[in-house]
Amino acid sequence: DVKVTQSSRYLVKRTGEKVFLECVQDMDHENMFWYRQDPGLGLRLIYFSYDVKMKEKGDIPEGYSVSREKKERFSLILESASTNQTSMYLCASSIRGQGVSGNTIYFGEGSWLTVV
Amino acid sequence: AQSVTQLGSHVSVSEGALVLLRCNYSSSVPPYLFWYVQYPNQGLQLLLKYTTGATLVKGINGFEAEFKKSETSFHLTKPSAHMSDAAEYFCAVSDGTGGFKTIFGAGTRLFVKA
Numbered sequence: 563d564v565k566v567t568q569s570s571r572y573l574v575k576r577t578g579e580k581v582f583l584e585c586v587q588d589m590d591h592e593n594m595f596w597y598r599q600d601p602g603l604g605l606r607l608i609y610f611s612y613d614v615k616m617k618e619k620g621d622i623p624e625g626y627s628v629s630r631e632k633k634e635r636f637s638l639i640l641e642s643a644s645t646n647q648t649s650m651y652l653c654a655s656s657i658r659g660q661g662v663s664g665n666t667i668y669f670g671e672g673s674w675l676t677v678v
Numbered sequence: 679a680q681s682v683t684q685l686g687s688h689v690s691v692s693e694g695a696l697v698l699l700r701c702n703y704s705s706s707v708p709p710y711l712f713w714y715v716q717y718p719n720q721g722l723q724l725l726l727k728y729t730t731g732a733t734l735v736k737g738i739n740g741f742e743a744e745f746k747k748s749e750t751s752f753h754l755t756k757p758s759a760h761m762s763d764a765a766e767y768f769c770a771v772s773d774g775t776g777g778f779k780t781i782f783g784a785g786t787r788l789f790v791k792a
Contacts, residue, residue, distance in 0.1 A: 665727070
């Protein structure tokens, strides 16, 4: 089974702190994603990476950055946390390209971040 | 541009009753369509997906969905609800580029009454 592991399930940080959310996948997937989930808004894509050191902005990249130094690891960074970044963050991965199995996205269990 | 609309943010059914969760999409290319389920305090997992071929798709836990191109719909059904089906369900559409352009609906929370 594909496993996407998010290192922290619950975090409480102070406004202005730098926050790192770490994610590791074990299926050699090319694509990795960071989503933010808020009630009534569904999932919104923050950043996407299709290869090591490559990244693309998603729908809501402001206030976030990412790092992908190794294929299996994708980090989300909040440079200066703010209260409006309190949310559930979901990491995910998928195989690159088209095909029957090429589009399923595999999710981690999520990281609940509270910024106070 | 692709979009997904899920009708009803909350749906409540009695145990044993039919489950119907509605999803309409828009896409400029033949779409890949998905339903994901999220149980409390967990990430999303794939329930079923439509890529090509048969328009009636069967998924896990007795769920199925039918792709109706003329109605641009992909509604999720289950004949008989079980308490364990209580979760949030997300419909999603992709243009087939490996997930980057997968658009998720806002979600429908299913409540199952005993």
